[in-house]
Amino acid sequence: xxxxxxxxxxxxxxxxxxxxxxxxxxxxxxxxxxxxxxxxxxxxxxxxxxxxxxxxxxxxxxxxxxxxxxxxxxxxxxxxxxxxxxxxxxxxxxxxxxxxxxxxxxxxxxxxxxxxxxxxxxxxxxxxxxxxxxxxxxxxxxxxxxxxxxxxxxxxxxxxxxxxxxxxxxxxxxxxxxxxxxxxxxxxxxxxxxxxx
Numbered sequence: 001x002x003x004x005x006x007x008x009x010x011x012x013x014x015x016x017x018x019x020x021x022x023x024x025x026x027x028x029x030x031x032x033x034x035x036x037x038x039x040x041x042x043x044x045x046x047x048x049x050x051x052x053x054x055x056x057x058x059x060x061x062x063x064x065x066x067x068x069x070x071x072x073x074x075x076x077x078x079x080x081x082x083x084x085x086x087x088x089x090x091x092x093x094x095x096x097x098x099x100x101x102x103x104x105x106x107x108x109x110x111x112x113x114x115x116x117x118x119x120x121x122x123x124x125x126x127x128x129x130x131x132x133x134x135x136x137x138x139x140x141x142x143x144x145x146x147x148x149x150x151x152x153x154x155x156x157x158x159x160x161x162x163x164x165x166x167x168x169x170x171x172x173x174x175x176x177x178x179x180x181x182x183x184x185x186x187x188x189x190x191x192x193x194x195x196x197x
Contacts, residue, residue, distance in 0.1 A: 041132075052175050055139075061120075084124075133182060148171065153166065173197050179194040
């Protein structure tokens with residue numbers, strides 16, 4: 001064997017080793033990205049379960065749901081979480097009339113809706129829950145006794161601005177919670193949204 005044949009063999013081997021390394025790296029990277037996606041989906045499902053359990057625990061204690069919006073089943077408001085964790089202050093202190101300077105709001109909805117000031121929210125004690133993609137969770141709670149949540153979708157078409165479409169999705173559950181999912185678009189529980197029902 002000559003020297004040039006050895007060098008071409010080793011350079012060919014090096015080329016294939018580098019190519020093989022790139023292929024392995026691409027495979028590992030794709031699996032890492034896929035795991036990260038599933039990890040976010042799992043976290044969103046866990047958050048949804050925690051929120052639903054907090055609302056259900058509230059219901060078991062007070063025999064009613066924490067309804068802040070009387071006109072719609074949509075209850076997506078930071079005030080809902082102040083009610084669920086029985087706090088109305090910046091520093092997570094219990095509601096106390098004598099320290100009104102700490103209150104985020106002087107509205108009476110927290111002591112009115114959670115007079116025992118019980119913390120139902122656990123993990124979300126001092127924050128409004130945000131899904132793994134940076135969006136707030138969509139929360140609907142039935143306002144009546146039929147145990148069905150109504151998601152009302154209103155769309156106005158741009159042509160002449162007059163055609164208005166309303167679609168109602170009825171969820172056979174008193175609580176409907178969902179994340180807009182990886183695409184960040186609210187599809188009302190459809191598409192890649194992660195939902196509780």
